[in-house]
Amino acid sequence: MTDFRFAVNVLPKPGILDPQGRAVEGSLGHLGVSGVAGVRVGRRVELTVSADAETAARATVDHLAGELLSNPLIESFTVERIG
Amino acid sequence: MTDFRFAVNVLPKPGILDPQGRAVEGSLGHLGVSGVAGVRVGRRVELTVSADAETAARATVDHLAGELLSNPLIESFTVERIG
Numbered sequence: 001m002t003d004f005r006f007a008v009n010v011l012p013k014p015g016i017l018d019p020q021g022r023a024v025e026g027s028l029g030h031l032g033v034s035g036v037a038g039v040r041v042g043r044r045v046e047l048t049v050s051a052d053a054e055t056a057a058r059a060t061v062d063h064l065a066g067e068l069l070s071n072p073l074i075e076s077f078t079v080e081r082i083g
Numbered sequence: 084m085t086d087f088r089f090a091v092n093v094l095p096k097p098g099i100l101d102p103q104g105r106a107v108e109g110s111l112g113h114l115g116v117s118g119v120a121g122v123r124v125g126r127r128v129e130l131t132v133s134a135d136a137e138t139a140a141r142a143t144v145d146h147l148a149g150e151l152l153s154n155p156l157i158e159s160f161t162v163e164r165i166g
Contacts, residue, residue: 001118009090009127024128027151033143035084035133044092044127045107050118060116068110 005083011042088166094125
């Protein structure tokens, strides 16, 4: 068995209201920051999977990402190998 | 001015308690998933910065990440260019 480390990035789907993103944009003025737009706030989950091969490990991560780590109705996710 | 898109990944520092990560690990059995460990749950923020050069845009993102998007006492962040 080999350890594979992945990150799952979960973000609100385009068109879905993102109140945290609006809150960040609303705070930019207080920090004196301009020129920032299109803020989207989501989650990042990093995890290690022990498996015989990367394909099997990635299948586990895809399963978890769709069933546990994201809400497929309003969020989309991407998976990246980080170690 | 050019638009640069970045992602800020915010994660609990090593050694800092991560209750969301523990909750994910506690749910794995219900999903029939084994071989997963080291779960860390953080945030991912994507944003667009208009600036004259990537260096200036990245400085703005670093400033925001440290002042607004993360709590430096308990979280660390990384910045990646995504577009």
